[in-house]
Amino acid sequence: MNIVETVGLTRTFGDFVANDGIDLRVAQGEIKAIVGENGAGKSTLMNMLYGLLTPTSGSIRVRGTECTFGSPADAIKAGLGMVHQHFKLVPSLSVWENVVLGIEKRVQTRAGRLPFIDARGQIGEVQAASDRYGMQLDVTATVGDLSIGLKQRVEILKMLYRDVEILILDEPTAVLTPQEVDGLIVTLNELKAQGKTIIVITHKLSEVMQLSDSVTVIKRGHVVADLRTAQTNERELAQLMVGRDVVLTLHRDERDCSGNDVAYQVRGLSTTDEHGKQVLSDIDLDVRRGEVLGIAGVEGNGQSELLKVLTGLMTATHAATTLEGRDLTNAMPTAIREAGVGIIHEDRYQHGLCRELTISENVIAGYHERPDVCRHGLLRPHEIAGKRDRLIEEYDVRVADPDGVVSQLSGGNAQKVIIAREFDAAPKLLIASQPTRGVDVGSIEFIHRKILQLRDAGTAVLLISSELSEIMTLSDRIVVMYKGRIIGEIDDVAHASTTAIGLLMAGIPQTEEVAR
Amino acid sequence: MKRRARRGSSLFGLGIANSLIPVVSAFVIGAIIIAVVGENPWTTYQFMLGQTLFDASGFVKTLHYATPLILTGLAIAVTFKANIFNMGVEGQVLSGAFAAGVVGFTLKGLPAPVHITVCLLVAIAVGMLVALVPAVLKAYFGVNEIVVTLMLNYAIVEILRVLAQTVFRDPTSGYVSTPSVAPSATFTRLFGTSLTLFTPLALVVFVAMYVLFKRSRLGYEITAMGINPGFAEASGMDVRRKIMTIMLISGALSGLAGAGFMLSEKFKYTLDFSGNPGLGWDGMLVALLGGHDPVGIVVAAVLYAALKTGADSISIFSDVPKEITGVIQGLIILLLSIRYFTRTSVVARRRAPTRKSSEEPVRAAQS
Numbered sequence: 001m002n003i004v005e006t007v008g009l010t011r012t013f014g015d016f017v018a019n020d021g022i023d024l025r026v027a028q029g030e031i032k033a034i035v036g037e038n039g040a041g042k043s044t045l046m047n048m049l050y051g052l053l054t055p056t057s058g059s060i061r062v063r064g065t066e067c068t069f070g071s072p073a074d075a076i077k078a079g080l081g082m083v084h085q086h087f088k089l090v091p092s093l094s095v096w097e098n099v100v101l102g103i104e105k106r107v108q109t110r111a112g113r114l115p116f117i118d119a120r121g122q123i124g125e126v127q128a129a130s131d132r133y134g135m136q137l138d139v140t141a142t143v144g145d146l147s148i149g150l151k152q153r154v155e156i157l158k159m160l161y162r163d164v165e166i167l168i169l170d171e172p173t174a175v176l177t178p179q180e181v182d183g184l185i186v187t188l189n190e191l192k193a194q195g196k197t198i199i200v201i202t203h204k205l206s207e208v209m210q211l212s213d214s215v216t217v218i219k220r221g222h223v224v225a226d227l228r229t230a231q232t233n234e235r236e237l238a239q240l241m242v243g244r245d246v247v248l249t250l251h252r253d254e255r256d257c258s259g260n261d262v263a264y265q266v267r268g269l270s271t272t273d274e275h276g277k278q279v280l281s282d283i284d285l286d287v288r289r290g291e292v293l294g295i296a297g298v299e300g301n302g303q304s305e306l307l308k309v310l311t312g313l314m315t316a317t318h319a320a321t322t323l324e325g326r327d328l329t330n331a332m333p334t335a336i337r338e339a340g341v342g343i344i345h346e347d348r349y350q351h352g353l354c355r356e357l358t359i360s361e362n363v364i365a366g367y368h369e370r371p372d373v374c375r376h377g378l379l380r381p382h383e384i385a386g387k388r389d390r391l392i393e394e395y396d397v398r399v400a401d402p403d404g405v406v407s408q409l410s411g412g413n414a415q416k417v418i419i420a421r422e423f424d425a426a427p428k429l430l431i432a433s434q435p436t437r438g439v440d441v442g443s444i445e446f447i448h449r450k451i452l453q454l455r456d457a458g459t460a461v462l463l464i465s466s467e468l469s470e471i472m473t474l475s476d477r478i479v480v481m482y483k484g485r486i487i488g489e490i491d492d493v494a495h496a497s498t499t500a501i502g503l504l505m506a507g508i509p510q511t512e513e514v515a516r
Numbered sequence: 517m518k519r520r521a522r523r524g525s526s527l528f529g530l531g532i533a534n535s536l537i538p539v540v541s542a543f544v545i546g547a548i549i550i551a552v553v554g555e556n557p558w559t560t561y562q563f564m565l566g567q568t569l570f571d572a573s574g575f576v577k578t579l580h581y582a583t584p585l586i587l588t589g590l591a592i593a594v595t596f597k598a599n600i601f602n603m604g605v606e607g608q609v610l611s612g613a614f615a616a617g618v619v620g621f622t623l624k625g626l627p628a629p630v631h632i633t634v635c636l637l638v639a640i641a642v643g644m645l646v647a648l649v650p651a652v653l654k655a656y657f658g659v660n661e662i663v664v665t666l667m668l669n670y671a672i673v674e675i676l677r678v679l680a681q682t683v684f685r686d687p688t689s690g691y692v693s694t695p696s697v698a699p700s701a702t703f704t705r706l707f708g709t710s711l712t713l714f715t716p717l718a719l720v721v722f723v724a725m726y727v728l729f730k731r732s733r734l735g736y737e738i739t740a741m742g743i744n745p746g747f748a749e750a751s752g753m754d755v756r757r758k759i760m761t762i763m764l765i766s767g768a769l770s771g772l773a774g775a776g777f778m779l780s781e782k783f784k785y786t787l788d789f790s791g792n793p794g795l796g797w798d799g800m801l802v803a804l805l806g807g808h809d810p811v812g813i814v815v816a817a818v819l820y821a822a823l824k825t826g827a828d829s830i831s832i833f834s835d836v837p838k839e840i841t842g843v844i845q846g847l848i849i850l851l852l853s854i855r856y857f858t859r860t861s862v863v864a865r866r867r868a869p870t871r872k873s874s875e876e877p878v879r880a881a882q883s
Contacts, residue, residue: 313750334752343750351750356743361736366751374733381731 002061003028003197004049004080004166009058011044018044020221021058026166031188031198033212033229035205036241040440041221042201046168049199050082051075062166081164083155085171091144096126098143099158129161133187166197173207185211205234217241238441257476260288263460264429269319271309279305280316280484287429287460292451294475294493295464297505302484303464304346307433310462311343312336313351323429337366342427344418346434346464348411352418355407359399360388362406363421387424395420396446412443419447423454430454433464448474468498468505480504535805535812538851539819546844555836563833564826564841569818573709574825580710580780582814582821583718584609587773588799589806589813590725591766597729597808599742600654600759602766604665606796607672608646610789612639612771613778614676617785618684620697620778631700636775643771644764646672651763655756661763669796680785694785703780714776721772726810728765738762770796801845804852820845 004026011019019041026032036042047053049060051069059066062078069075072082089098100122107114123139130137130153137153146154152172159167173181188198188211202208208215209229217225217240225240266285273279280302287293297303308314310321312333321328323339337343343366345351353362364373364384373384392399397416400408406417415435422430432451436444451474455461465471471478478490480501488504490496547557567574588605595602602608616639623631649668653659677692686695703712729735737758741748749755773795782789790796802820806812823841831838 311750312752332752332754333750334754337752345750347746350744350746352747354740354744354747357740361740364736365740365747368733368736368751377733378727378731379733379736 001028001063002026003063004199005061005064006045006049007059007061009045009048009060010056011048011053012056017221019048019055022218022221022223024216024223025226026197026199027214029192029195029197030213031192031200031211033208033215034199034201034218035208035215035237036218040218040241042218043170044221045218046082046170046199046201049075049080050168076162076164079165080168081159081162081166082168083152083159083170083172087151087155089143089151089154092142094140094142095130095137095146095154095157096123096139098154099126099129099139099161101158103162126157126161130157133157133160133190160191164196166199167191168199168201170201172200173202173204181207205237208237209234241441257288257291260290262286263289263324264462265320265322266310267320269306269309269316269321271305271314271316271319273305278484280309283484283486285462285479285486287462289460290455290458291476292455292461292463292474294471294478295462295481296468296471296478296501297466297481301481303433303466303481305484306481307346307431307464310336310431311341311345333366334369337425340425340428342422342425342430342459344415344422344430344432344435346437348414348418348437353406353414356405358405359392359397359402359409359417360384362417363388363391365421367421367425391417391420391424395423395450410440412439415439415447416443419450423450427454427459430459430461431464432461434466435463436465436467436470444470468501472496472498472501482507532807532812535807535816535852538848538854539805541851542844542847545847546840549843550836550840553836555834560830560834560836560840563829565822567829567833568822568826574829576709576711578818578822578825579715580712581825582817583715583780584773584777584795585798585802585817585820586718586722586814587769587776588795589802589817590722590810591769591773591796592800592803593806593808593810593813594725594728594738594769595762595766596803597742598738598758598762599745600762601662602647602650602665602763603662603800604647604650604668604796605766605770605799606790606794607665607669608643608767608770609774609777609794609796609799610676611646611672611774612643613774613782613789614679614694614785615639615642615771616701616775616778617694617697617783620701620783621695623701624698626700628700628702628704631698632703632779635697635701635779636772639771639775639778640768641771643769643774644767647763647767647770651760651767654763655759676785677787680787684785686784692787696783697779701779702783703776712780714780718772718776721769722810722814725769729810734758734761773799801849801852805848 002025004024006022006024009019009022009024010017022041022045024034024045034042034045044053048055049069051072051074054068054070060069061067062080067074067078069078069080075082090101093101096119100117104117105122107116107118126139127137130139133156137150137157143151143154156169156172173184185207188200191198200208200212212229215225215227215229215232215237216223217227217237219241227237264285264287266283269280269283269285270278271280283306285293295303295306305314309316309319312331312335315330319329321331323341326339328336328339328341331339349355354365360381364379364387368374368379373380373387388402391397392402395416397409397413397420399413406414409417419435430451435451436447439447448470451461451463455476461474463471463474472493475493478493478496478501479486480488480490482505487507487509490501543561547561550557550560568578569575588609591605591608592602616635619635619638620631623634626634646668647665650659650661650664653664654661680694681692684694686693689695703714705712729738737748737753740751741753741755741758745755748758774790777795778785778789798820802813802816805816805820806814823845827838827841830836830840
């Protein structure tokens with residue numbers, strides 16, 4: 001029996017059809033994966049199911065009855081819960097407060113209910129729920145202090161606590177370690193065994209294969225395939241998604257760069273956050289010319305802070321940083337760029353781009369003082385437009401309106417604007433953090449290829465990513481960060497196992513592993 | 517995908533709508549009030565705007581009064597665009613005017629061009645100096661510039677009052693006032709109209725500011741800072757230095773506005789020099805009405821000056837109390853505070869549908 005069904009579901013934005021007559025059938029108690037490139041219309045579909053968008057035409061049926069959802073509250077009432085890729089949490093509240101927000105229970109006495117929230121009772125309940133699903137959360141911790149990975153668990157817990165029957169997860173594994181992904185799969189299977197239905201939106205085809213029972217592929221607003229997972233494979237899915245063969249494993253020239261000069265050197269980098277908490281301790285890094293040094297680790301183990309310190313957005317309490325012999329310790333962002341550092345920030349729309357500015361204005365950001373675009377303090381609109389058009393061409397940015405703002409671009413194309421801007425300056429060092437997060441398969445391939453091209457041209461690359469496969473594909477050498485320290489290093493990436501790195505990511509040093 | 521309009525044109529239209537709706541609505545409500553008083557709104561408005569906008573000598577007069585407002589409007593806009601709020605334009609105007617007045621009546625025997633130039637430069641320097649205080653506090657100590665600039669206004673008004681009552685008092689005057697500036701320090705009226713060289717000077721400043729806003733690196737950085745400070749910082753814009761620069765420009769424009777008004781209209785500092793509510797405050801309205809766009813500011817300043825000078829024609833030619841202009845001004849301010857269409861609402865509508873509508877609040881949760 002289909003617990004959720006959509007019939008001819010269509011949603012248009014102006015004359016752009018985001019979803020065109022989608023027929024989706026989700027059976028009771030199955031794990032359904034919905035895959036598709038960025039911009040294919042997955043999120044539009046999910047937002048309609050969750051009451052965030054109203055369909056232009058078509059209908060949604062839950063357990064056979066037609067439903068109209070005016071808001072997420074309606075959807076939750078109907079038993080549909082969503083875990084967003086981007087979190088909807090109140091940072092200043094604690095974990096349990098976030099979980100019970102909206103459905104708080106009040107203190108019950110014999111005389112009736114008091115106007116106070118039953119904190120003790122609910123802390124217990126939420127903690128129990130967390131433990132039941134192996135979330136390992138301290139429910140009294142403040143959400144703002146949690147790492148991104150933990151915040152996501154709070155999101156999942158929030159829905160589980162609401163006893164939803166159908167759980168929609170939007171890119172749930174984007175921030176988890178391999179071990180945690182395994183844990184999540186166990187959890188999802190457990191939920192499935194209890195009769196819950198799970199819909200997972202994801203880019204990661206390996207996970208689709210691992211966890212789902214059936215898979216629906218969406219392309220340009222249409223359902224292009226509806227398959228049993230057991231009867232398909234990653235290659236076929238990828239092909240269906242993008243309509244062409246995708247090179248899932250990039251060919252990479254193996255070459256020894258251990259003899260190259262060290263271009264970028266970081267010594268003894270330590271710093272504290274604004275609360276005085278030690279977030280980075282004694283980090284040493286050496287990146288050689290033509291080498292990709294990957295920094296692996298579960299998100300929230302200091303990578304964000306490391307990026308900020310290295311790019312001049314945060315100061316280090318102790319450090320010595322040099323690029324090609326030039327001292328860059330606690331330098332300003334301008335000086336760092338001037339020294340030849342290209343930067344891909346982890347938060348694309350916070351630091352990398354300005355959504356409301358035009359593509360032209362974005363492609364010069366950070367380089368807008370250079371003589372090719374600016375002379376005597378005046379910008380050169382003609383040259384800037386020329387640069388923009390050249391970069392759009394060279395980096396295959398799919399853009400509807402070259403004069404338009406960046407917010408028109410899909411995630412992958414927005415990222416390509418950043419890549420184009422930073423790579424065009426021919427950096428001596430590239431610091432890239434999560435360069436392919438939330439980017440479609442086609443763009444991932446493109447971005448990876450560009451990074452390797454840069455490396456082959458002799459640029460030193462520092463790659464920070466929580467995506468282990470990305471680190472393994474691109475890096476010549478890997479260091480693993482755990483709790484603000486470098487916990488291990490892997491020199492022979494070709495022969496390293498995911499398990500070994502996974503253990504390091506979980507904070508178990510390899511020496512210990514060997515000793516056992 | 518081809519449906520998307522260009523940002524420039526549509527956001528421009530948006531700005532116009534956001535300014536036009538309040539103005540038109542204010543006039544409509546004003547008309548109702550006039551009708552209730554028992555007068556004909558149409559003829560009243562004809563007197564009011566006909567004399568100030570559609571009559572040659574009237575328009576010249578309007579332009580004369582619009583001149584300082586153009587400068588104060590620009591002074592406000594340059595900071596607001598960067599999301600810095602210089603609420604102290606009024607104080608900077610007054611100090612600039614006072615300084616120009618003092619230089620104007622103390623220095624003697626200078627040729628007029630030199631004397632005027634000296635007055636203006638001193639006023640600009642004083643305006644910048646006053647703006648420097650909140651700028652340094654904001655940039656280097658993180659002190660909220662809104663509070664500092666706002667409070668500084670009151671301090672400056674009192675200081676100038678004391679100075680005008682004691683050291684620089686004109687003993688021959690029956691009320692608190694400084695001596696008039698020397699003839700060599702006054703802008704001469706052009707062709708017998710009320711217009712002086714101050715107006716073309718302000719227009720030159722306007723052109724410079726237009727270039728700064730639209731074409732310069734600084735303008736680009738100001739826009740980026742105003743929209744997304746995180747992005748601006750990550751792109752290597754030295755936010756501290758920009759705050760200093762922006763505040764100093766604002767102070768300079770304010771000082772110039774005050775000095776020009778002094779040397780072309782008032783000639784001496786009195787306690788009601790800046791009028792009510794004051795050139796700085798009016799400039800805030802003008803900047804808001806003009807959508808923080810240089811061209812919009814000029815249009816808004818002219819309209820606003822027409823409204824103010826129109827009050828006199830009303831009292832001369834009709835029985836409507838001239839306070840009606842005050843009512844209309846008040847209504848414009850009130851209605852302007854409602855944003856009818858926001859940039860984000862337009863951008864959101866144009867956004868790729870796949871982008872989650874939820875991203876905005878989410879970012880706040882992550883930080």
